Amino acid sequence: MKEISEMELFVKVVEEGSFSSTARYFGVTPSSISKQVSQLETHLCVRLFQRTTRKQKLTEAGEIYYQHAKRIIEDILTAKLAVSQLSNSPSGNLHITAEVDFALAFIEPLLPDFLQLYPDINIRITMSAGLADIFDGGIDLAIRMGHLEDSSMIARKLMTSHSVICASPQYLKQFGIPQRPDELAQHNCISFKTQSGEITWNFDDSGDIKCIPIKCRTNVNSLTFLRNLAMANTGIVMIPSWMISEQLKLGQLVPILKSFPMLPRSTPIHAVYAHNRHLAPKVRVFVDFMVDRLGLK
Secondary structure (H helix, E strand, O other): OHHHHHHHHHHHHHHHOOHHHHHHHHOOOHHHHHHHHHHHHHHHOOOOEEEOOOOEEEOHHHHHHHHHHHHHHHHHHHHHHHHHHHHOOOOEEEEEEEOHHHHHHHHHHHHHHHHHHOOOEEEEEEEOOOOOOOOOOOOOEEEEEOOOOOOOEEEEEEEEEOEEEEEOHHHHHHHOOOOOHHHHHHOOEEEEOOOOOOOEEEEEEOOEEEEEEOOEEEEEOOHHHHHHHHHOOOOEEEEEHHHOHHHHHHOOOEEOOOOOOEEOOOEEEEEEEEHHHOOOHHHHHHHHHHHHHHOOO
């Protein structure tokens, strides 16, 4: 068991990137971490890190050992989780990260029912509009919008999002209704934006792709903020339909350019988690619950 503990410590040092960060995680001194790593190197008869005054870098032997150690630790965790399912009901702390607007629109109204169904699960939700490392800080599950690139993760589709171009009736009465995508250049557009760079809205024009550059006086990274600006007669927005379903029903916002579908036509929303967490009952029941309640909208 000592060797497993040494592996876990070593893997944590690699993932944290420094002895000091690892020391803070375990609540010990950096010198204690350094000493344990040195003992592991002595035990293995190889140098695992190339140390400098500012940081440490894995040696070739360290990289090989890290890959094997990480896999062994994941296999041990998977084995524990598999056995726990035979006798244990879902329990423990479940750390979820989701974009703010999705969390408020879907997780918040469903959470009371989930907590009532699973009284032994404690929920922590971290809301963010960014795409930081979703498993940093012990995160069990992430809700992410868009197509996924990391094939090392397990993803389960929760729903599909469709974008709508819309504005308030007052704005359209004052400035007119654009009939073609290129007429957007004559309007004040408001964009959802999380990164720098040019903004383009892409349309399907009878099979031809129209990439329309959008000049925006206002860019925001909150869909709620975007929706509220549109309702305040500020301009034209592109926004997910689920974010404005009530406003469309009430006529507070009006869809435009309906003959020119947005591209991509749909955006998937997934629950994403690491391979070593896919057997955890607390993760499994939450994902099943969300899939059931959202019904792949």
